[in-house]
Amino acid sequence: MTNEQRPGADGPGAATRPVVEATHISKRFGSTVALHDVGLVVQPGETHALVGRNGAGKSTLVSILTGLQQPDSGRLRFGGRPAPRSSDRDGWRREVACVYQKSTIIGSLSVAENLFLNRQDRGRTGLLRWPVVRRRAQELLGTYGVDVDARTLAGELSVEQRQFVEIARALSFGARFIILDEPTAQLDAGAIDRLFAKIRHLQAQQVTFLFISHHLQEVYDICDTVTVFRDARWIVTAPVADLPRDDLVAAMTGEAGGLTATRHRTAPSRTAPPVLEVSGLAGGNVEDLSLDVRPGEIVGLAGAGGSGRIEAAETIVGLRRPASGTVSVGGTPLRPGDVGAGLAAGIGFVPQDRHHQGFVADMSIADNATMTIAGRLGRAGLISRRRTAAEAHAMIRSLAIKTAGPDLPVRALSGGNQQKVVMARALASNPRLLVLINPTAGVDVRSKEFLLAKVEEAADGGTAVLVASDELDDLRPCDRVLVLFQGRLVAELPRGWHDHDLVAAMEGMNRHV
Numbered sequence: 118m119t120n121e122q123r124p125g126a127d128g129p130g131a132a133t134r135p136v137v138e139a140t141h142i143s144k145r146f147g148s149t150v151a152l153h154d155v156g157l158v159v160q161p162g163e164t165h166a167l168v169g170r171n172g173a174g175k176s177t178l179v180s181i182l183t184g185l186q187q188p189d190s191g192r193l194r195f196g197g198r199p200a201p202r203s204s205d206r207d208g209w210r211r212e213v214a215c216v217y218q219k220s221t222i223i224g225s226l227s228v229a230e231n232l233f234l235n236r237q238d239r240g241r242t243g244l245l246r247w248p249v250v251r252r253r254a255q256e257l258l259g260t261y262g263v264d265v266d267a268r269t270l271a272g273e274l275s276v277e278q279r280q281f282v283e284i285a286r287a288l289s290f291g292a293r294f295i296i297l298d299e300p301t302a303q304l305d306a307g308a309i310d311r312l313f314a315k316i317r318h319l320q321a322q323q324v325t326f327l328f329i330s331h332h333l334q335e336v337y338d339i340c341d342t343v344t345v346f347r348d349a350r351w352i353v354t355a356p357v358a359d360l361p362r363d364d365l366v367a368a369m370t371g372e373a374g375g376l377t378a379t380r381h382r383t384a385p386s387r388t389a390p391p392v393l394e395v396s397g398l399a400g401g402n403v404e405d406l407s408l409d410v411r412p413g414e415i416v417g418l419a420g421a422g423g424s425g426r427i428e429a430a431e432t433i434v435g436l437r438r439p440a441s442g443t444v445s446v447g448g449t450p451l452r453p454g455d456v457g458a459g460l461a462a463g464i465g466f467v468p469q470d471r472h473h474q475g476f477v478a479d480m481s482i483a484d485n486a487t488m489t490i491a492g493r494l495g496r497a498g499l500i501s502r503r504r505t506a507a508e509a510h511a512m513i514r515s516l517a518i519k520t521a522g523p524d525l526p527v528r529a530l531s532g533g534n535q536q537k538v539v540m541a542r543a544l545a546s547n548p549r550l551l552v553l554i555n556p557t558a559g560v561d562v563r564s565k566e567f568l569l570a571k572v573e574e575a576a577d578g579g580t581a582v583l584v585a586s587d588e589l590d591d592l593r594p595c596d597r598v599l600v601l602f603q604g605r606l607v608a609e610l611p612r613g614w615h616d617h618d619l620v621a622a623m624e625g626m627n628r629h630v
């Protein structure tokens with residue numbers, strides 16, 4: 118790696134002022150060291166990837182770069198100038214903006230209102246002139262090629278539209294440096310293509326990006342430079358062309374060698390009675406879906422955005438009530454639209470939106486992870502703290518959750534580690550059926566392998582598994598993959614499928630059920 122450069126050193130870019138220059142930044146949360154003497158230098162016009170395993174310190178650096186948190190020590194400069202004072206929010210908005218996975222726009226307001234919130238655009242009377250605001254909002258969206266009506270309620274936007282609106286808002290404040298924090302995590306392939314086209318368009322206009330993603334291929338597709346953090350420390354900064362994938366993974370994990378292949382599983386019995394039987398399920402986007410999953414079998418439910426994949430999985434576990442059709446677990450029909458009935462029948466569930474349905478952020482890691490097995494941990498409603506702690510310690514160890522201890526609130530975990538708690542909870546009850554929606558969202562490459570191996574282990578133990586995902590990596594361990602397109606089952610691919618066949622089926626081509 119001849120081109121590596123220690124951030125802050127006089128490198129080839131010293132003549133131009135870096136858009137951002139963070140040097141010797143350290144940050145602790147109680148006993149947790151989130152960043153230890155790290156640096157990051159982003160040059161004008163480049164798209165710079167920041168990668169690292171869950172808990173490596175990426176989000177903490179982003180919160181410092183956007184002025185939301187103060188570092189304990191270190192220096193931060195934008196374009197050679199010191200960072201604005203923390204109270205000067207407009208000063209920060211002119212330097213940098215971050216588009217987070219979680220929306221920062223207000224759903225109950227219109228797009229126009231969101232775009233002009235906190236901006237003074239008052240006439241001589243001192244009153245906001247809404248027709249003017251709406252017109253300016255529409256012009257602004259047009260300038261950045263965002264095809265959204267400014268009168269739309271922000272809560273009705275798709276994730277893709279919301280991100281575009283947030284990018285337009287950032288640019289309109291004058292910022293030419295945009296941080297994209299896992300922007301593709303909730304997008305399907307088509308939306309990712311459109312996002313990348315927008316990024317390329319803005320790259321050509323010299324907009325600078327810091328791009329955070331656990332999808333390493335995207336780093337190679339869209340970024341010029343990559344910085345790797347590991348365990349709160351800076352490891353390397355290099356042009357992406359100089360850091361092939363195996364070296365990148367090695368820098369992230371501290372271990373030589375690439376990723377291991379999925380392990381070989383013996384085919385599950387096709388004659389054992391199914392654990393899950395779905396018959397004629399319809400509702401929302403889903404039309405007449407029938408499928409079954411047998412003990413020890415892992416079945417994928419694939420499909421792009423709008424395919425009905427998520428609605429189908431949510432209906433199966435009882436989060437949604439179907440218009441018609443039945444779901445049976447172990448031969449017993451479940452009461453429609455009743456999550457409690459699903460859990461009681463032995464379903465372990467990983468929801469799509471961990472923030473709303475996955476955990477209680479202020480409750481401890483231990484209590485969240487053992488929520489589904491409370492009955493096993495004590496009698497007569499009294500839960501033994503000692504047993505809860507022991508169980509939680511075992512989960513933290515077995516899923517490699519990076520935390521100072523099980524008593525910390527889940528809120529204090531990094532995003533990927535929160536996802537592991539949700540998985541831990543689903544696995545804890547030894548479920549007879551696991552229903553997993555995007556189970557590895559936000560999880561780093563190595564932990565992804567690890568979680569999927571846990572799913573395979575559960576299947577080897579006889580659990581039936583349904584994986585609803587559009588991530589090819591999540592679908593690789595499946596014995597077969599069912600593909601939904603516009604609410605209908607259009608293909609069934611046995612193990613050994615080729616990526617292009619699955620992608621084509623998800624896009625509605627090559628139909629063969």
Ligand SMILES: Nc1ncnc2c1ncn2[C@@H]1O[C@H](COP(=O)(O)OP(=O)(O)OP(=O)(O)O)[C@@H](O)[C@H]1O
Nearest residue numbers: 146151171172173174175176177529530531532533
């Ligand atoms: N508010 C907080 N209180 C306590 N610990 C925290 C807090 N915020 C972050 N941490 C800890 O700091 C460390 C770094 O977390 P950070 O969220 O920056 O990681 P990350 O690299 O963004 O991970 P991910 O890829 O999972 O999003 C983790 O150990 C995390 O648990």
